[in-house]
């Protein structure tokens with residue numbers, strides 16, 4: 382279990398993590414979700430005592446990281462896959478880690494096997510692809526057979542086979558009763574992996590709930606109607622006390638009324654329909670709505686470009702081009 386209480390981090394004037402309080406529980410994958418620059422890596426570094434909180438605490442199974450004997454046997458992490466001494470072979474890298482953490486040598490062969498690197502164990506990691514480096518980083522995280530695992534954006538830059546492999550690995554580790562905490566800036570990725578979600582924006586906690594609850598609260602269902610006579614359709618709906626929003630192209634969106642009822646209504650008024658379709662807003666949209674306030678716009682060549690508070694990073698792919706900052 383990982384417990385955060387009031388965890389806060391300033392870098393100079395930049396507030397990277399803002400009084401985060403939540404608990405990461407064992408036996409499930411917990412997704413740690415937020416736009417780029419939201420404070421996910423900083424939070425994870427503080428969990429591992431690689432960065433000092435300005436305020437607040439992190440407890441690993443009730444203890445501070447520094448109180449853990451042989452910390453790799455409690456908590457394993459994949460932060461930056463390329464942060465490995467490139468001149469060493471994969472097996473030597475892992476042997477060094479094992480030796481300094483009181484872990485038996487035999488474990489090195491086991492974890493190389495688990496991550497599928499046995500055939501390149503004697504090769505220098507300098508020549509590894511990103512996917513192989515991620516696997517080596519995961520081997521290091523698993524080395525001490527820890528009950529708690531942290532993965533920071535583990536699927537970034539991986540091919541579909543690698544992504545599939547990591548997803549299954551995380552689910553299996555959770556099914557073994559371990560605490561698995563994984564960050565991502567993509568809701569679509571978390572929807573496939575995580576059972577529980579912690580969402581942050583600009584360092585602040587925005588949501589801490591099960592994936593099922595998040596879906597239930599955030600997936601909006603509605604019906605789209607399109608008619609060559611949108612004005613008359615709007616009038617008919619209005620008379621029936623049904624609210625509709627015109628979204629252009631003669632299309633209307635209606636919440637809370639089933640499609641068959643709307644179709645019947647149109648037929649009774651002899652209205653031609655070109656579309657009558659139930660719709661469901663994606664979780665990605667829900668996540669974007671939730672974290673929209675934590676996003677700043679920067680003008681760029683006359684085009685609005687989404688950038689994230691405190692950073693100059695462009696919007697990651699998969700966020701859609703047409704979203705707008707709330708309240709602006």
Ligand code: ADP
Nearest residue numbers: 392397416417418419420421422423690691692
């Ligand atoms: P995420 O992992 O969600 O993308 P980060 O934790 O990397 O977010 O960054 C959170 C904020 O803290 C950003 O504004 C980032 O620019 C800032 N930040 C992160 N690390 C440092 C650092 N070492 N020095 C100064 N600012 C930093």
